Amino acid sequence: MNSMPLLEVRDLVKEFPTRAGESKRAVDGVSFSINRGETFGLVGESGSGKSTIGRCILRLIEATSGTTVIDGVDLSTLDRREMRQFRSRMQVVFQDPYTSLNRRHSVATLIAAPLRAHGIGNAKERRARVVELLELVQLPASFASRMPRELSGGQSQRVAIARALALNPEFVVLDEAVSALDMSVRAQILNLLGSLQRELGLTYLFISHDLSVVRYICHTVAVLRNGTVVEQASRDELFEHPRHPYTQQLLAAVPVPDPAVQRSRTKRFGTDLESTGEIPEF
Ligand SMILES: Nc1ncnc2c1ncn2[C@@H]1O[C@H](COP(=O)(O)OP(=O)(O)O)[C@@H](O)[C@H]1O
Ligand SMILES: [Mg+2]
Numbered sequence: 001m002n003s004m005p006l007l008e009v010r011d012l013v014k015e016f017p018t019r020a021g022e023s024k025r026a027v028d029g030v031s032f033s034i035n036r037g038e039t040f041g042l043v044g045e046s047g048s049g050k051s052t053i054g055r056c057i058l059r060l061i062e063a064t065s066g067t068t069v070i071d072g073v074d075l076s077t078l079d080r081r082e083m084r085q086f087r088s089r090m091q092v093v094f095q096d097p098y099t100s101l102n103r104r105h106s107v108a109t110l111i112a113a114p115l116r117a118h119g120i121g122n123a124k125e126r127r128a129r130v131v132e133l134l135e136l137v138q139l140p141a142s143f144a145s146r147m148p149r150e151l152s153g154g155q156s157q158r159v160a161i162a163r164a165l166a167l168n169p170e171f172v173v174l175d176e177a178v179s180a181l182d183m184s185v186r187a188q189i190l191n192l193l194g195s196l197q198r199e200l201g202l203t204y205l206f207i208s209h210d211l212s213v214v215r216y217i218c219h220t221v222a223v224l225r226n227g228t229v230v231e232q233a234s235r236d237e238l239f240e241h242p243r244h245p246y247t248q249q250l251l252a253a254v255p256v257p258d259p260a261v262q263r264s265r266t267k268r269f270g271t272d273l274e275s276t277g278e279i280p281e282f
Pocket of ligand 2: 052
């Protein structure tokens with residue numbers, strides 16, 4: 001087992017030009033590393049810079065400065081062609097499956113898109129891989145011919161996950177991936193993400209504005225405020241002994257204020273996650 005972190009972000013800075021002709025620092029010197037097979041949570045209010053960090057890591061946008069090293073490779077040293085090859089190792093799932101899935105394509109076409117783009121397999125092999133991927137996200141093979149409009153929110157997100165896994169990535173950015181879903185469906189998708197992680201050895205960057213969700217999936221959590229990490233700790237440490245006043249404030253804003261009630265709720269929710277995970281909503 002390789003004990004080096006899979007991903008290291010160092011001094012990441014991203015400035016956006018403002019209308020006034022100045023620049024605004026959306027990300028202001030962020031550093032963290034993510035161990036292989038683990039989930040790193042990035043939590044903070046809307047506008048704190050979470051998505052910008054995710055997009056810089058994936059090089060969907062270029063950072064102003066800073067480095068991202070994945071598996072020992074400094075991504076800024078890769079040219080376009082090398083980056084294209086490397087990109088298959090890192091994927092992203094966004095919040096809204098309705099806008100991220102092209103409405104005119106069938107589920108099979110959507111899931112096979114990354115395979116076609118990378119010239120992998122012939123049509124028959126790709127069909128077989130689509131069935132395999134549907135099975136992986138616990139959808140019946142018959143879903144291959146469905147259209148996006150025929151899917152529920154949870155099913156759409158399963159399709160988005162299947163597509164993200166098509167090229168066997170090691171690293172997946174989950175940007176508010178469960179935020180648009182109802183409570184019970186959210187629990188199912190979190191459960192699925194957890195079992196996929198164990199099964200495939202995936203490493204996740206889990207982005208969310210919702211601390212209560214982060215708690216159930218992340219090993220380590222960084223709290224982001226105005227583009228800066230104010231506190232980073234293991235999940236248990238962060239939730240049981242938050243150090244920074246801003247973290248304490250965010251935790252206090254989580255719905256149930258009474259710690260005793262919160263603990264019992266945590267237990268119940270934990271059980272729900274276990275018991276509902278096996279029954280995908282059809
Ligand atoms: N393409 C862009 N151009 C200008 N400003 C941007 C752009 N993308 C994000 N921002 C700004 O950067 C800040 C962080 O945004 P974002 O990373 O989307 O936050 P979060 O995902 O935490 O809600 C916000 O102030 C946002 O308005
Ligand atoms: Mg965002």
